[in-house]
Each structure stands twice: as C-alpha cells, then as structure tokens.
Amino acid sequence: MSKKIVIVGAGPGGLTAGMILAHRGLDVTVVEKRSRVGGRNAELRVGDFSFDTGPTFLHQKFTLDEVFAEAGKRADDYLDFQLLDPMTRLTWNDVTLETTSDMARMEANIEAAFPGHGEGYRRFMSDHGRKLKDIYPCLLKPYHELKALISPTLLKALPHVATTQNVMDVLARYFSDDRLKLAFTFQAKYLGMSPWNCPALFSIISYIEYKYGIYHVRGGLCQISEAMAKVFQQNGGTLRLGCPVREVKFAGKRAAAVLLESGERLDCDDVIVNADYAHAATRLFNGRSQPVEALERKKYSCSTFMLYLGLDTIYPDEPHHHIIFADDYAANVSDIQGQQRVSQDMSIYVRNSSVNDPGVAPPGQSGIYVLVPTINTRHGFDWQSQRAAYRDKVLERIERKTGMKDLRRHIIAERIITPDDWRDDHDVFMGATFNLAHTLDQMLYWRPRNRMSGFDNLYLVGGGTHPGSGLPTIYESARISSNLLCDSHSLPYQRVDFAPQFID
Ligand SMILES: Cc1cc2nc3c(=O)[nH]c(=O)nc-3n(C[C@H](O)[C@H](O)[C@H](O)COP(=O)(O)OP(=O)(O)OC[C@H]3O[C@@H](n4cnc5c(N)ncnc54)[C@H](O)[C@@H]3O)c2cc1C
Missing domain, CATH: 3.30.519 (Guanine Nucleotide Dissociation Inhibitor; domain 2)
Structure with missing residues (x-):
C-alpha cells in the first residue's frame, strides 16, 4: 500500500513537493488554510483586476522546468512564458539604466549611462559563470548532517562561501560607481537583505538574471501555482482548500497525524510543512519545536x-x-x-x-x-x-x-x-516576507533542515528551509525534501537535471 503523506500549505513549496511525490506513486493530501492555492504566490483579485500577491520575477526557469519534469510534465504545456527584454528599468536621481540579458546591448546600455564601465561588466559575467558553476551543486543537496559540510562540492565552493565579504564588496572589484554596483546587488532584496550584509556568494543572483533573463507568465506568476495544483491533482493528489491545520500530532519522534481546525484527524506516514517556518514552529508543533524566544532571537528578512x-x-x-x-x-x-x-x-x-x-x-x-x-x-x-x-x-x-x-x-x-x-x-x-535572513549562520547546516532535526519524518519545504527564499530555491527545497522522504522508504526515483545545459 502506498505511503500516506500530508502536506500543510499549498504555497510554491508544498505544491512542488505534492506534484513530485504524487507522480512517484505516494498517496498525497495537501491541506491549505486559504480558499485558493499559491500562498504568497497566489492570485490577488481586487475588483476586476488580477494581481500577483508576491513574486513577479521568475529567474532560473530551468529549475521550474526540472520540477515539472520530475512530476512527469512539461511546464510549457501549462504556462505561457514571456522572456522580458528589456528586463528592468533602474532609476536613480539622475541616471536611468535599462537592463537586458542580451550581453552586447547590456554593455552598450552600461556604457551610455556609466561611461567606461563596460569592461567591468564583461569581467563580472565571465567570473560569475565560474562562480555559479562552483556554487550551484551545493544548492541541490541537503545539509541535515554535519558531514555534508565536508563534501567535495562544498569544499570547491568554500572560497565563495566562507568569506566575511558582502555582495557590495564583490561588486567593488568590477565597478567604481556605487549606483552601478546597485544594479548588480539590488537582487539581494529578493532575500530581504541589504547588499551590505548579504553574503558574497549571492552575487550569483544578478548573474543568473543577466545571463539567463527573467520571465513573466501570462496571467501573472500566480499561474505557476495554479498549474502546479492542476498537475498535482492530475497525478492523483488530493487538494483540500479552506482547511486550516490546528497542529501536527506526534508519537515520540514521529509525526503521526495532522489535526485540522475542524477536529478531523488525518493519520499519515510523513508530514511535510510548507507554512512559514517560524509561524509553524510557534503554532503547529505543539511545543515540540524551539521556544518562541529562541525563534525571536533569529534574524529575519x-x-x-x-x-x-x-x-x-x-x-x-x-x-x-x-x-x-x-x-x-x-x-x-x-x-x-x-x-x-x-x-x-x-x-x-x-x-x-x-x-x-x-x-x-x-x-x-x-x-x-x-x-x-x-x-x-x-x-x-x-x-x-x-x-x-x-x-x-x-x-x-x-x-x-x-x-x-x-x-x-x-x-x-x-x-x-x-x-x-x-x-x-x-x-x-x-511579517518577514522573505523568511529567515540568509546570513551565513542561518544557511546550509544552520538553516532549519529539510528533514527537521529531532524528528524522524517531519519535512520542511519553502523559503524557511535550505536552500532558501526565492522561487527557484523554494522549488529546489521541495525536491530535496521529497528525495529525503523517498530515501527513507527506499522508494526509487530518477533525478531530472537540465542545469548542465545552461551552467557550462
Ligand atoms: C511581496 C513579495 C514579493 C516576492 N517577489 C519574489 C520574486 O519576484 N521572485 C522570487 O523568486 N521570489 C519572490 N518572493 C519570495 C517567495 O518566492 C514567495 O514568498 C513564495 O511564495 C514563498 O513560498 P513558500 O512555499 O515558502 O510559502 P508560502 O507562499 O508562504 O505558502 C505557505 C502556505 O501555507 C499555508 N498555511 C499557513 N498556515 C497554515 C495552516 N495552519 N494550515 C494550512 N495551511 C497553512 C498558507 O496559507 C500558504 O498558502 C516574494 C515574496 C513576497 C512576499
């Protein structure tokens, strides 16, 4: 008989895990408090107007393609993607820069707005191609054991990770004009962080944007969550909207069931939590997580x-x-x-x-x-x-x-x-919209683990666990947790890997 899995929350993390695990033959139920899917990525309707509640920039599309493929589908069959060119207009007091993933035009735009800085841009792009290649494999693995910290992949990335430098320091190697540095560091805001505090490794985010471009999805990025919900159900998953969870029920170190506010109890083999991490830890784990004071001492976006x-x-x-x-x-x-x-x-x-x-x-x-x-x-x-x-x-x-x-x-x-x-x-x-801050002491092994420490079968997905906040990393968190869960039941699966076609 297939294992019963309950996922708390139908945000991007919960839906990704749901569609992958349902495709792998598990009996998956997603319970969502609100009346629609998507969480912070849900559609928000105001009168006749449709908005994205949160995410509006989709970068690193190949990760979304990968998780759809892991669910047996093609993202392009469900969604109409538009590569935006130009990408973003950046306005300072006196200068404007239009960004694009077309390298020749981007260099020309930089030269027009910041004469003499085209060379720094070319060097940034060339260096960061190598940096991404070193760092990317570290984002695909779980860090629930200390030994993960001595893996060859992390050791290769260590010079980029174990440094006290921030992204502004990195950009100073390429540009002398502070405004132009901001064009390559404002992306730290996706993590809810200041470029002066954001660890140096995150300079790869602007590289990913400028190299691979950013996408709009027709109808808004909320359509990604809608499409995932559709795939989840086509794969046999059960979606229950308007079902707030009161608490997770434990038997020793095992999560044994999910109790709904209605009083209904959903017994299961494993629980995956997509609700905002610190919200869930303070409200849903029945005093089995860190005390509120400890969670308040953490750093937030x-x-x-x-x-x-x-x-x-x-x-x-x-x-x-x-x-x-x-x-x-x-x-x-x-x-x-x-x-x-x-x-x-x-x-x-x-x-x-x-x-x-x-x-x-x-x-x-x-x-x-x-x-x-x-x-x-x-x-x-x-x-x-x-x-x-x-x-x-x-x-x-x-x-x-x-x-x-x-x-x-x-x-x-x-x-x-x-x-x-x-x-x-x-x-x-x-109200920390981008979750726990991404400081070095709250990343990798030190971020709430994909399989939560202290429990045998309680998994986290979403911005509060590894690798972190932002859509591609949230999709990856769901894949990592799904794989850990399948490993625990010795269930086979095949990894889909499109990234090598892009990260060369
Ligand atoms: C304003 C804003 C802009 C952003 N812009 C971008 C962007 O441009 N690009 C990008 O990559 N990222 C962006 N992000 C960051 C991130 O991609 C989104 O926040 C993303 O939606 C987070 O997904 P998640 O899976 O972690 O959780 P969430 O989207 O928060 O989903 C969690 C779900 O759990 C449900 N839940 C909570 N408690 C319970 C309960 N007790 N019972 C049942 N269900 C429960 C919630 O209702 C929710 O549906 C943005 C975020 C915000 C807020």
Whole structure:
C-alpha cells in the first residue's frame, strides 16, 4: 500500500513537493488554510483586476522546468512564458539604466549611462559563470548532517562561501560607481537583505538574471501555482482548500497525524510543512519545536508595504518592471536593517505588467503592483494610523519619478498590504516576507533542515528551509525534501537535471 503523506500549505513549496511525490506513486493530501492555492504566490483579485500577491520575477526557469519534469510534465504545456527584454528599468536621481540579458546591448546600455564601465561588466559575467558553476551543486543537496559540510562540492565552493565579504564588496572589484554596483546587488532584496550584509556568494543572483533573463507568465506568476495544483491533482493528489491545520500530532519522534481546525484527524506516514517556518514552529508543533524566544532571537528578512492599484487607463510607455532607488539608498537600507525606522525616502518597485499582458485587467485598463521594502514587525510601527499617509507619499514619489504623472487620478480599485497584514492575515512570522535572513549562520547546516532535526519524518519545504527564499530555491527545497522522504522508504526515483545545459 502506498505511503500516506500530508502536506500543510499549498504555497510554491508544498505544491512542488505534492506534484513530485504524487507522480512517484505516494498517496498525497495537501491541506491549505486559504480558499485558493499559491500562498504568497497566489492570485490577488481586487475588483476586476488580477494581481500577483508576491513574486513577479521568475529567474532560473530551468529549475521550474526540472520540477515539472520530475512530476512527469512539461511546464510549457501549462504556462505561457514571456522572456522580458528589456528586463528592468533602474532609476536613480539622475541616471536611468535599462537592463537586458542580451550581453552586447547590456554593455552598450552600461556604457551610455556609466561611461567606461563596460569592461567591468564583461569581467563580472565571465567570473560569475565560474562562480555559479562552483556554487550551484551545493544548492541541490541537503545539509541535515554535519558531514555534508565536508563534501567535495562544498569544499570547491568554500572560497565563495566562507568569506566575511558582502555582495557590495564583490561588486567593488568590477565597478567604481556605487549606483552601478546597485544594479548588480539590488537582487539581494529578493532575500530581504541589504547588499551590505548579504553574503558574497549571492552575487550569483544578478548573474543568473543577466545571463539567463527573467520571465513573466501570462496571467501573472500566480499561474505557476495554479498549474502546479492542476498537475498535482492530475497525478492523483488530493487538494483540500479552506482547511486550516490546528497542529501536527506526534508519537515520540514521529509525526503521526495532522489535526485540522475542524477536529478531523488525518493519520499519515510523513508530514511535510510548507507554512512559514517560524509561524509553524510557534503554532503547529505543539511545543515540540524551539521556544518562541529562541525563534525571536533569529534574524529575519525585511517586510514589504504593498499597493495593488486598478487603473482606468494604461501607461503604455512605462516599463514592465521599474525600480526607483531611494535618493540615499544606503540610509534607506540601513533603516530597514535597523528594523526600527520606516524610511520616508524609500525605494520603490513598480510593476506594470499590462504592457505585456493585457488579460490581467479589463480592456483599456491596467493593474499596477507597488512594493516598498520596509521594516518587519519586530519593533512594531503604527501602520493602522500611518498607512494612508504612507500610501500617499509612495504615490507622490511614483508620480514624480516616472511617466505616471497623473497616477492618483486614475485609481479605481485598490488594496494595501502592510507588514502587520503579512503577519496577521498571511501567517508570516514577524511579517518577514522573505523568511529567515540568509546570513551565513542561518544557511546550509544552520538553516532549519529539510528533514527537521529531532524528528524522524517531519519535512520542511519553502523559503524557511535550505536552500532558501526565492522561487527557484523554494522549488529546489521541495525536491530535496521529497528525495529525503523517498530515501527513507527506499522508494526509487530518477533525478531530472537540465542545469548542465545552461551552467557550462
Ligand atoms: C511581496 C513579495 C514579493 C516576492 N517577489 C519574489 C520574486 O519576484 N521572485 C522570487 O523568486 N521570489 C519572490 N518572493 C519570495 C517567495 O518566492 C514567495 O514568498 C513564495 O511564495 C514563498 O513560498 P513558500 O512555499 O515558502 O510559502 P508560502 O507562499 O508562504 O505558502 C505557505 C502556505 O501555507 C499555508 N498555511 C499557513 N498556515 C497554515 C495552516 N495552519 N494550515 C494550512 N495551511 C497553512 C498558507 O496559507 C500558504 O498558502 C516574494 C515574496 C513576497 C512576499
């Protein structure tokens, strides 16, 4: 008889594990608290407008292709991918740079905006091809045993990993202009980190973007979760929406069942938890995890202040992705790292996907997604009384810095998510949208393990476990945990590996 697996949460991590394990013949049930799949990657509807709640940049598409193939399917049969070119417009006070994965054009754009820096770009790309080749294999393995730290793959990557340098230090080897360094380091924000604190190894993220490009998915990146849910069910999995889990039931070191809020008990052979790690550890493990105080002492990512705006117009000349850096970016990042001050001189990311994907809004209208990195809820901030004023400040800055000069006049539908809302409505511990920080002492062996320590059969997937937050790494976390689970039952599986075609 096939083993019974219960997965708590239908975010990208839970859905990936679900579709892979169902394909391998296991009897898998995914229980999700909310009424739709996707978690932070779910669709968010505001009136007639469709938004992505969270992720809008898909990079390293080959990892998504791999996990679909591990589930016996082709991602391109379910999703309409669009490689974005140009990728992102970056705006500083006085300079603008349009990024692209076309190397010749990227070099020309850099030369036009930052004369003399084309050579640094070419060197960065060449060095980082080798760096990625060294580091990539380390992201594919579990680190639940200390001996994993002396594996040949990690030893090869050690010079890139075991260094006190940060990504800004790395970029200083290629560029003297701080603004241009930011064009290669702002991606640290995907980890919710400051480029001045983010470990040097993560300079590979901007390389991956600039080398392989970033993708939009028609209908929004939320369609990836919808497609995964479809594959999961086609593979025989059971999806139960609107089913909050109250707790995991243990028998000694074994997770024996999942108890739903309704009182129903789902007995099983293994449990996989996709709910935000620290949220689950404090609420769902019945006191069997670290105490709350220990979890509070850990380092967490920043949070985000979000605006989802339905407009009665389209701004056809505004880019798909636009990042407007704070006038004093270092001070803005330092506010966020300090976790106490909400910057008034803020950096803003604006996504105007209607220019490439008209279907996300009614004809002649468009949806604008605005993300402002800000402090998590560790020290508190009175968002209740400040949210309207902050919203106005953000919109005023967008009007000033972009071609959307009359943005406020065109808003006909709107939703705001504050850090408090991430914590209270989306079950994100401390409202830290990008999970546990990716500091060296919270990575690899020191990050919550894919098979949770202290338990025989409790697995984690998602941004809170190895390899970390960000869609490709979350997909990988689900594959690693699925493989560990299959190993524990001596179930055979074949690894799909498309990466060597790309990482040469
Ligand atoms: C604003 C924002 C922008 C982002 N942008 C990007 C980007 O551009 N590119 C990128 O690669 N990454 C991005 N990320 C990071 C990351 O990819 C997403 O956060 C991703 O959705 C996290 O996936 P996950 O599987 O870890 O968990 P989640 O998406 O959080 O899913 C966890 C699920 O568990 C469910 N759950 C919780 N508690 C229970 C319970 N008791 N019972 C049942 N179910 C429960 C939740 O409802 C949820 O559905 C972004 C994140 C945010 C928030």
